[in-house]
Amino acid sequence: MRVLLGSGGIGIDERRTLYQELMTENFLECERVIFVPFASHDYDGYTKRMQEFAGQAGYELVGLHECQDPLAAIEAMDGIYVGGGNTWLLVRALHDRGLIEPIREAVLQRGVPYAGVSAGANVACPSMQTTNDMAITMVPSFETFGIVPFQINPHYYPGGIWYRETEDGEFQQHFGETRARRVSEFHETNNTPVIGLYEGSFLRCTEDNFELIGNKAAVLRKGEEPVTHEPGVFLRGDLTAA
Numbered sequence: 001m002r003v004l005l006g007s008g009g010i011g012i013d014e015r016r017t018l019y020q021e022l023m024t025e026n027f028l029e030c031e032r033v034i035f036v037p038f039a040s041h042d043y044d045g046y047t048k049r050m051q052e053f054a055g056q057a058g059y060e061l062v063g064l065h066e067c068q069d070p071l072a073a074i075e076a077m078d079g080i081y082v083g084g085g086n087t088w089l090l091v092r093a094l095h096d097r098g099l100i101e102p103i104r105e106a107v108l109q110r111g112v113p114y115a116g117v118s119a120g121a122n123v124a125c126p127s128m129q130t131t132n133d134m135a136i137t138m139v140p141s142f143e144t145f146g147i148v149p150f151q152i153n154p155h156y157y158p159g160g161i162w163y164r165e166t167e168d169g170e171f172q173q174h175f176g177e178t179r180a181r182r183v184s185e186f187h188e189t190n191n192t193p194v195i196g197l198y199e200g201s202f203l204r205c206t207e208d209n210f211e212l213i214g215n216k217a218a219v220l221r222k223g224e225e226p227v228t229h230e231p232g233v234f235l236r237g238d239l240t241a242a
């Protein structure tokens with residue numbers, strides 16, 4: 001299996017370059033890669049932006065919404081890239097179109113390379129329950145691809161938030177829940193370990209080996225303190241360091 005999962009947050013040149021390098025490597029030998037734009041409301045616009053961004057990557061991105069027969073397209077294409085946006089919208093569209101099982105099968109059984117950023121990384125997990133997104137639509141089920149055996153919380157940061165009302169204002173503390181607190185609420189009813197990916201970080205995944213690249217990540221387990229890892233670490237499927 002060849003899978004790349006990212007947090008997003010590639011707002012600076014260094015991170016954009018890393019993203020493009022990792023994507024090119026992930027889809028090396030791929031001629032046509034399916035782009036799944038369903039986390040957005042604007043399938044055409046989103047696909048066009050990603051096609052421009054992929055630029056000289058060496059593969060053609062084809063919007064899944066443009067394919068007459070999505071199941072045949074998944075069979076025929078060399079790679080699958082699921083874009084970010086709202087995870088609820090994405091999960092609903094995947095279930096409504098009957099795409100959960102075919103994409104899981106393509107990646108896990110046939111070894112079709114997969115990349116997912118943010119919402120696209122959320123759906124690589126067993127369920128969508130560790131998304132940060134608002135529930136803007138109903139989903140038939142929280143079940144997602146289960147390509148990796150753990151949960152991801154993208155856009156993770158440690159500690160609380162400090163904010164400024166204006167550009168030159170004073171920093172003030174925001175006393176709302178931290179990400180670790182929200183994940184601990186997930187762990188009230190679930191045992192699956194969660195990896196909180198900092199902005200700009202990626203997991204390069206094979207069957208049983210997960211390499212952290214680009215930025216840090218925190219591993220969060222039920223009833224335990226978060227453990228922070230630096231880029232370069234290799235993790236196992238249970239998120240212990242290899």
Ligand code: ASP
Nearest residue numbers: 084085118119131132133
């Ligand atoms: N909204 C995020 C994204 O960009 C997903 C998340 O935060 O859970 O896809």
